Amino acid sequence: MNVLRLFNTLTKRVEAFEPRDPERVTFYTCGPTVYDDAHIGNFRSFLAADVLRRFIESPMCVLAEEPGHRSGERCHQERCHQERCHQERCHRGPRQVVHVMNITDVGHMTDDADGGENGEDRMAVAGRRLLEAKKAGKLAAGVDVDPKDPRQIARYFEGRFKEDARKLGLKLVMEADQDATLMPRATEHVGGMIKVIERLIARGAAYVVGDVGRRVVYFSVQAFPAYGSLSGNTLDKLREGAGGRVSAENQSGKRHPADFLLWKEDPSHIMKWASPWGEGYPGWHIECSVMSVAGTDARADVGTMVVPDAEPIIDLHSGGEDNIFPHHECEIAQSCCAFNAQPRGATYAKMWFHPRFLLVEGEKMSKSKGNFFTARDLFAKGHEPAAVRLELIKTHYRSNANFTEQGLKDSAARIERWRAYAAFLTKQCVEHADDDPGFTFYLTAEGLGHAIRALCTDLNTARVIAELDSKQSMDVSNVERKYFEHPSNWESDLGEEWRVAHDPSQNGYRRELACLRLLDSVLGVIFTSRQSSESVRDIGLFIGVEPSPEVEAKLRERRDARARKDFAASDRLRDELAAMGYAIKDAKDGKVEVRRK
RNA sequence: GGCCGCGUGCCAGAGUGGUCUAAUGGGGCGGAUUGCAAAUCCGUUGCGCAAGCUUCGUCGGUUCGAAUCCGACCGCGGCCUCCA
Numbered sequence: 001m002n003v004l005r006l007f008n009t010l011t012k013r014v015e016a017f018e019p020r021d022p023e024r025v026t027f028y029t030c031g032p033t034v035y036d037d038a039h040i041g042n043f044r045s046f047l048a049a050d051v052l053r054r055f056i057e058s059p060m061c062v063l064a065e066e067p068g069h070r071s072g073e074r075c076h077q078e079r080c081h082q083e084r085c086h087q088e089r090c091h092r093g094p095r096q097v098v099h100v101m102n103i104t105d106v107g108h109m110t111d112d113a114d115g116g117e118n119g120e121d122r123m124a125v126a127g128r129r130l131l132e133a134k135k136a137g138k139l140a141a142g143v144d145v146d147p148k149d150p151r152q153i154a155r156y157f158e159g160r161f162k163e164d165a166r167k168l169g170l171k172l173v174m175e176a177d178q179d180a181t182l183m184p185r186a187t188e189h190v191g192g193m194i195k196v197i198e199r200l201i202a203r204g205a206a207y208v209v210g211d212v213g214r215r216v217v218y219f220s221v222q223a224f225p226a227y228g229s230l231s232g233n234t235l236d237k238l239r240e241g242a243g244g245r246v247s248a249e250n251q252s253g254k255r256h257p258a259d260f261l262l263w264k265e266d267p268s269h270i271m272k273w274a275s276p277w278g279e280g281y282p283g284w285h286i287e288c289s290v291m292s293v294a295g296t297d298a299r300a301d302v303g304t305m306v307v308p309d310a311e312p313i314i315d316l317h318s319g320g321e322d323n324i325f326p327h328h329e330c331e332i333a334q335s336c337c338a339f340n341a342q343p344r345g346a347t348y349a350k351m352w353f354h355p356r357f358l359l360v361e362g363e364k365m366s367k368s369k370g371n372f373f374t375a376r377d378l379f380a381k382g383h384e385p386a387a388v389r390l391e392l393i394k395t396h397y398r399s400n401a402n403f404t405e406q407g408l409k410d411s412a413a414r415i416e417r418w419r420a421y422a423a424f425l426t427k428q429c430v431e432h433a434d435d436d437p438g439f440t441f442y443l444t445a446e447g448l449g450h451a452i453r454a455l456c457t458d459l460n461t462a463r464v465i466a467e468l469d470s471k472q473s474m475d476v477s478n479v480e481r482k483y484f485e486h487p488s489n490w491e492s493d494l495g496e497e498w499r500v501a502h503d504p505s506q507n508g509y510r511r512e513l514a515c516l517r518l519l520d521s522v523l524g525v526i527f528t529s530r531q532s533s534e535s536v537r538d539i540g541l542f543i544g545v546e547p548s549p550e551v552e553a554k555l556r557e558r559r560d561a562r563a564r565k566d567f568a569a570s571d572r573l574r575d576e577l578a579a580m581g582y583a584i585k586d587a588k589d590g591k592v593e594v595r596r597k
Numbered sequence: 598g599g600c601c602g603c604g605u606g607c608c609a610g611a612g613u614g615g616u617c618u619a620a621u622g623g624g625g626c627g628g629a630u631u632g633c634a635a636a637u638c639c640g641u642u643g644c645g646c647a648a649g650c651u652u653c654g655u656c657g658g659u660u661c662g663a664a665u666c667c668g669a670c671c672g673c674g675g676c677c678u679c680c681a
Binding site: 330 | 632
């Protein structure tokens with residue numbers, strides 16, 4: 001039996017993921033800081049988390065169960081379709097995943113990357129940039145944001161982040177439109193942070209230094225013996241200041257050099273709140289300790305909740321690899337010391353999932369190298385979001401994937417081939433075609449099983465893509481794409497798809513389509529609505545491309561030229577489109593297919 | 598200096614003890630098709646006419662057998678107090 005196994009940063013091994021309650025998995029992802037647009041590296045990390053949560057909640061995913069778990073008996077009887085499962089402790093989906101991602105909108109981040117102003121607040125930098133954009137008239141029409149108000153700046157970029165994320169199919173963001181508690185804002189949880197800091201002080205895990213007006217609360221790392229277990233940076237091995245980002249002034253009041261900030265009294269700060277330690281702002285790490293609990297368990301009160309010894313608080317936690325230390329290390333220390341009855345030996349999150357950084361054209365992404373892209377940069381260039389999504393999830397999350405323009409084109413073409421296959425299968429279903437004994441249903445036969453095994457083995461998305469590509473030996477060039485737009489492709493119940501996929505009495509085409517939908521429920525790139533409006537459908541198909549009115553006009557002009565066999569005009573228009581970066585292909589009925597060159 | 602991840606063919610990227618000259622896609626080459634293209638489909642793509650020989654960062658080791666396990670080294674990426 002294949003159960004989901006993941007590389008756990010905490011144990012540095014690939015191991016079975018065993019949530020406390022397999023019917024309700026809690027998952028927390030460190031979210032974006034909203035002082036700028038998210039770039040494709042940010043999104044790679046968020047998309048890896050999205051793929052994981054989509055798989056966990058799907059009927060394809062089987063989870064191992066802790067011995068003696070409460071729901072163990074029931075699932076074996078009712079849910080499992082696999083014979084061997086009855087002998088082992090496991091639980092088959094579908095199941096609920098409570099996925100929470102915070103929005104870091106507190107302006108205490110310092111910008112050492114491109115601000116240069118040695119510790120200038122990121123929100124202040126963002127405000128200055130916005131102000132410049134506003135003066136230059138570069139701000140989009142209808143946007144009214146006051147560059148002096150950090151809350152407005154944060155809301156502005158939060159809105160843009162959600163817009164990009166929706167296009168890229170981040171399920172969590174779409175859910176958060178219905179339930180805002182799934183994307184909590186740090187600024188709205190400062191009260192909880194203060195409560196947790198008070199608890200930490202009361203338990204001797206934190207201390208206050210400095211005179212009134214300049215008070216600072218630090219977490220005492222020596223209060224938590226397990227400090228260092230996630231990153232390997234144990235207290236005896238840490239070398240103070242090796243990262244070159246600590247100032248002597250900040251270190252002077254600490255009992256131990258690794259102690260970190262929980263609260264800083266600073267009435268002059270750009271964003272500030274009242275607290276028992278004066279007006280000021282919270283440390284960076286404390287927000288996630290609070291929001292991971294508040295988001296995944298709405299009933300919990302961070303001021304009073306007590307977790308029994310060694311019991312995890314959440315099942316799964318993700319974030320970029322740069323968060324491993326110090327952020328996640330500190331989060332563990334805070335949460336265990338604040339919430340666990342016995343911090344020693346406690347577990348905050350059971351499984352830690354850290355996607356690695358993305359390279360672009362073989363190099364580290366940086367603004368100075370010119371290989372720095374935000375998601376919206378790519379959308380603006382006409383790349384379809386689904387292609388960007390596939391390009392970002394196609395490589396194993398734990399390797400340094402290389403994002404390339406060529407790869408983006410490949411991804412767009414790949415998606416279109418899959419869509420053509422979906423259109424073909426849909427056509428056969430709609431027309432109630434009989435099974436063709438000469439046709440190989442490669443997914444139904446074994447591809448689905450291979451793909452599921454790959455996902456169970458540390459979320460191997462590349463292998464899933466290979467399964468979707470392989471053994472597909474049919475000419476998809478002549479399939480009428482209108483079948484892809486068939487309403488049945490846009491609403492499907494995954495539990496039902498799973499049943500159909502495993503029901504031998506069903507039509508082969510129907511079963512194959514069910515397999516395709518199941519796999520795409522994880523990848524999220526095939527059955528996504530294209531941006532194309534009704535008005536452009538009569539011209540043709542936009543492959544990995546967002547149509548623009550300008551392109552549309554040229555295509556119409558060219559279609560008319562071809563109708564009257566004016567090939568000179570037709571070729572001239574094709575060249576013009578090529579110069580704009582579009583490749584076109586003539587298809588049936590005077591239609592064209594448009595892609596990126 | 599410490600801790601962690603990764604290193605596969607022209608490119609991207611699977612493969613974690615034998616069925617591996619190594620999945621899959623791209624690119625290249627040949628063919629079908631096309632107003633010309635593009636796309637699509639078929640074949641081919643380490644060397645050799647062949648029996649056969651040789652690849653998976655490098656060097657060693659374990660094993661009957663290694664891309665796969667172990668060690669060292671080299672390279673890339675991340676972190677060492679607030680960049681996914």
